Amino acid sequence: MQRAVEAQLDLLAPVLEPLGEAFAAEGHELALVGGPVRDALLGRPVTDLDLTTSARPEQTEAILKRERGPIWDMGRAFGTIGTRRGEWTIEITTYRSEIYDPSSRKPEVDFGDSLPGDLGRRDFTINAMAVSLPSREIVDPYGGVVDLAQRVIRTPGAPESSFSDDPLRMMRAARFAAQLGFTVAPEVIAAMTAMAARIEIISAERVRDELVKLILAPYPRLGLTLLVETGLADHVLPELPALKLESDEHHRHKDVYEHSLTVLEQAIAQESRLGGPDFVSRFAALMHDVGKPRTRRFVDGGVVTFHNHDVVGAKLTRKRMQALKFSNDEIAAVSRLVELHLRFHGYGEGQWTDSAVRRYVRDADDLLERLHILTRADCTTRNARKAARLAATYDELESRIARLSEEESLASLRPDLDGNQIMEILGLAPGREVGEAYAFLMERRLDHGPSTPEEAEAALRTWWAERQAR
Structure with missing residues (x-):
């Protein structure tokens, strides 16, 4: 040293x-x-x-x-x-x-x-x-x-005194564990557990900043586990401990809490696709199933369902991030990924039409690469054959996206006519009807792929005539 x-x-x-x-x-x-x-x-x-x-x-x-x-x-x-x-x-x-x-x-x-x-x-x-x-x-x-030599985090004096002075230090203990891969001394853990509620006096912005550093650290599972085990997460990120769903011998299901931590780690393993650590991708991986506790239902035969947990989870994610004072862009990105994380599972064995693939790309927009990562990371099955099949199926989807992108410029998906052309063809002034015409052409573009301006104009005139005749 x-x-x-x-x-x-x-x-x-x-x-x-x-x-x-x-x-x-x-x-x-x-x-x-x-x-x-x-x-x-x-x-x-x-x-x-x-x-x-x-x-x-x-x-x-x-x-x-x-x-x-x-x-x-x-x-x-x-x-x-x-x-x-x-x-x-x-x-x-x-x-x-x-x-x-x-x-x-x-x-x-x-x-x-x-x-x-x-x-x-x-x-x-x-x-x-x-x-x-x-x-x-x-x-x-x-x-x-x-x-340092023993890789332990402890306080200079009594941890109770330190955390009473500055409760944010409890979050920092978890953050340093995640950043350095250190263990936290037992007396420090005990004090964090006893004093967890004092984190309530800390501003949301300061808590958010520590949470972001923890999530972006090399070993976020260590820090997140410490937050849950000490009860700090109950105050700063209650959706996480809520994933520890109760189970019994008649209703067995995957441990959603451990699954979510594994998805986070598997998302991190793919970050080379993004050029390095990415908070939006990591936090979406952590939060993707937070809608499950609200939507869990037991049905005949001991089957557990979580219908619409993607939509409910997106709403919970948005609400939590707003409480922690994240930026609007971050909130929109993470909650959108949570909402979209199940979309791939409708792909089956590759039965999607080109129209469905275009809509997948359109709905993901600039989050597409992150959605690829989240969807792949969400496979935590121990069945090697099933995991390989899912990976191969997603490989096929990405190949189709790449092919269509090369043929049709999916990255800048637009109708075949712009707003000015629509107004000129239909003799319209700016207004709601132009927006409706634009939406019609966009749906047509998604359904049928690119058209020539002449084909698009003919379709637009037919749509307009039918609309006027109603």
């Missing part, structure tokens, strides 16, 4: 050493702190430069001005002054000692006077380490190096 730190610090020396020397010359301490130290110890690339200092904000600002770098002070109220050195954005924060109001996560900021005291207020021991500058001495008063 020491060698890993030295290697990273050698790379950062042109940036950090001059700053360390400048602060030392003024009688102030300066240290690299938190995530950058953790990542350096793990041998991971350092992407952020967070520094802490004994200097007060005005003293930090004065030193940076002498160093002739850009300065911004939007975080001055929290003791933070920002600067930039080459490609690096640097934030330098005065040692802090925070006091929390139990009814709010916003601290009353008070400046501290020691590095160990500043480290003690941080969320986890693996983030409560520092490297003094310019000496490069590792400062680790809470055993973060040992916890």
Whole structure:
């Protein structure tokens, strides 16, 4: 670990050493702190430069001005002054000692006077380490190096005190488990379980941001399982634990909760099709069956049905994402994928007409690649023959889509005549009738494929005459 730190610090020396020397010359301490130290110890690339200092904000600002770098002070109220050195954005924060109001996560900021005291207020021991500058001495008063080596997440002090101060740290524990593949210490899990309801005082936006980071992490199952087992998910994503449907010896069915986590992992395995981690694809995979608890019915013979769970699930997904303050575009994309996730199962053994294939592409629109991923990921059967048959059938559907796309430009599916041509042919002004004519031509395009302008005009005139005669 020491060698890993030295290697990273050698790379950062042109940036950090001059700053360390400048602060030392003024009688102030300066240290690299938190995530950058953790990542350096793990041998991971350092992407952020967070520094802490004994200097007060005005003293930090004065030193940076002498160093002739850009300065911004939007975080001055929290003791933070920002600067930039080459490609690096640097934030330098005065040692802090925070006091929390139990009814709010916003601290009353008070400046501290020691590095160990500043480290003690941080969320986890693996983030409560520092490297003094310019000496490069590792400062680790809470055993973060040992916890890194043992791959454990624990708090510097009592977890109950830490989570009482800032309940969002419970979400962060799950997020770090998902990002690093670490286990969470038993006392931390116990505190999360006992205090889960305190997450309610955190803003939806902050919860959303942690959830997104968790979902996009390398091991999201670890974090999601922790949220469910501690009861945090009951407050931030209740649709997930609700998938643990009760079963009995007479009504057996697939474990929808475990199935959904497996679908998420199988969707992640296909992300090369999208160029990398994609929240919309992952969250749709996680949420695709959330409509099942609402639609579960038992019928004769011990059969369980979930009719319309795709439509119900889309509505539940939209409602949850709205509560978490996601953007309208994200809400529309994820809920649409949930709504469409069963569409392929009407394909049978490939009996769809070309018209049905065109409608599949039209309905998916710019979500088509994600729908391919979700549909393939949704096969979790242990029956190898059935899995192979489903995969081959979807291969056939994708081949048909590719063929029709090449022949008909499905990616930009439009009627054979545009709105201006419709108005000219029918002698119409802009209005509802033009929209109806456009819709007729679109349906015709989906049913029959592309036509020549002459064929489209003839069909349009016939449709219009029949419409006028009604």
